[in-house]
Amino acid sequence: MTVLTAGLVQLSVSDDPERNLPQTRALVREAAERGAAWVLTPEATNLLNADRATQDRVLRPEDRDETLAALRSDARELGIWLLIGSLSLKTDDSTDSRFANRSFLIAPDGEIHARYDKLHMFDVTVSETESYRESAAFRPGDRAVLADGPWPVGMTVCYDLRFPHLYRDLAKAGAQVLTIPAAFNDTTGAAHWEVLIRARAIETGCYVLAPAQCGLHENHLCPDRKPRRSHGHSLAVDPWGKVLIDAGEQPCVSMVTLDPSAVAGARSRIPSLTHDRDYSAP
Numbered sequence: 001m002t003v004l005t006a007g008l009v010q011l012s013v014s015d016d017p018e019r020n021l022p023q024t025r026a027l028v029r030e031a032a033e034r035g036a037a038w039v040l041t042p043e044a045t046n047l048l049n050a051d052r053a054t055q056d057r058v059l060r061p062e063d064r065d066e067t068l069a070a071l072r073s074d075a076r077e078l079g080i081w082l083l084i085g086s087l088s089l090k091t092d093d094s095t096d097s098r099f100a101n102r103s104f105l106i107a108p109d110g111e112i113h114a115r116y117d118k119l120h121m122f123d124v125t126v127s128e129t130e131s132y133r134e135s136a137a138f139r140p141g142d143r144a145v146l147a148d149g150p151w152p153v154g155m156t157v158c159y160d161l162r163f164p165h166l167y168r169d170l171a172k173a174g175a176q177v178l179t180i181p182a183a184f185n186d187t188t189g190a191a192h193w194e195v196l197i198r199a200r201a202i203e204t205g206c207y208v209l210a211p212a213q214c215g216l217h218e219n220h221l222c223p224d225r226k227p228r229r230s231h232g233h234s235l236a237v238d239p240w241g242k243v244l245i246d247a248g249e250q251p252c253v254s255m256v257t258l259d260p261s262a263v264a265g266a267r268s269r270i271p272s273l274t275h276d277r278d279y280s281a282p
Contacts, residue, residue, distance in 0.1 A: 001151055001176070001260040006038040007031025008254045010234045010247045012215040015049035015222055017058060021067055023251065025074055031253045032078040038150045040083040041071075042211045042234070043101070043118075043158045043181045047088060051222045052137055058221065059099060061090045068104065076110030081150045085181025085211055086118065086157050091139070098139040103155050103181060105147050116155035117141025120163055126187050134159070146170055151177045151258065154206070158182040161196050164203060171204035172273055176263045178206045183213035189231025194243070202241040205267035207258050210235045214249050239266035 009027045013020040024045060031039040046067040049055055062068060068087060075082040084104040091100050101118040119142070121135035144166060145155045154170030154177070161180050170178060178200060184193050193212075201208040214232025219225050234247035236256040245254045267273065 003260070004037055004150055004258045005035050006040065006209060006236070006256050006258060007034060007036030008209060008211040008234045008236060008245060008247060008256065009039060009041045010212055010214050010232060010250070010252050010254070011042050011045065012213060012217060012230070012251050013044060013046070013048050014218040014220050015047050015051075015054065016220045017046045017067055019220060020045075020047060021070055024067070025070060027251065027253050028071065028074055028082065029078065031255070032080050034253065034255055036080065036255060038081040038083070040085065040179060040181065040209055040211045042085040042213045043183045044213060045084050045087055048183060048213065048217045048228065049219075049222065050228070051225060054221050055088065055099065055137060059088055059090050061092065062102070065089060072106055072110045072112070075106040075108060079108045081108060082106040083179055083181065085179075088138075093139070096139050099137055101134075101138045101157060103157050103179070105149050105153065105155065107149075113149060114145055114147035114153075114155060116145040116157070118157040118160065119144070119166065120159045122159040126185065130187065132185070144169060146173045146175055151260070154178045156180050158184060161200065164200065167200045167204050167206075168273070171206055175204070176206055176260065177258065178204065178208045180208060180210040181212070182210060184231040186229040186231045189233065193231055193233060194235060197235050198237050198241045198243065201237040201239055203272070205239045205263055205270070205273065207239055207263065208235070208237045209256075212247070214247075214251065239263050
């Protein structure tokens with residue numbers, strides 16, 4: 001592996017995929033023009049919408065999703081690796097009508113190199129006035145994914161961040177970069193986002209690339225719904241836990257250089273991935 005330049009795209013999408021796509025494509029192109037060989041977008045790249053009826057009306061299966069088709073075309077034209085952090089999609093599962101929250105790694109020829117369906121659903125009660133039940137609309141995935149992309153990549157999404165065993169398994173399987181695209185809640189983001197991202201990097205000796213949604217998300221299709229706010233602060237963290245990028249709170253592109261020697265160096269200094277011991281559960 002050689003040194004690699006990556007570009008993290010931070011977005012503030014609305015509930016309307018057609019309105020969101022032009023800005024996404026423009027920022028992906030900007031990252032490529034600035035020298036990124038690998039461009040990464042956040043979770044929910046096509047839309048953020050909590051209204052089930054509207055989701056059912058505007059979402060498409062993978063093979064008919066306009067955002068996926070357009071970004072595959074752009075990856076091919078620009079000759080880049082592209083991580084589409086995730087798309088909300090209909091599935092062909094006749095036994096479960098819920099949607100998929102699916103991350104894609106697109107190769108420079110525009111082909112889908114790897115897919116990952118988010119494993120852990122964000123079913124939480126943040127406060128008396130703020131709760132989320134992702135599993136009501138989305139079915140969880142059932143497998144971890146290690147992709148042999150520009151580097152060995154462990155693919156995860158957002159709430160997966162709180163399950164450290166997943167990242168340890170990915171690192172022990174060969175991952176040198178962990179991707180954690182997110183649409184992190186503003187309340188929990190302010191409290192937990194950076195510390196958890198840095199912890200996953202330190203625990204595994206991996207780079208962590210975490211492109212995020214930011215700001216207040218407009219509701220064009222459901223104007224009567226209260227808009228949600230995302231934390232932003234897309235992060236790139238090196239294998240020693242140093243923050244290389246903090247993108248702040250506005251849509252933007254942030255560039256970072258990945259050096260494989262940093263992975264080897266961190267793991268030789270603290271070889272904790274080789275120090276597991278069997279133990280009896282409490």
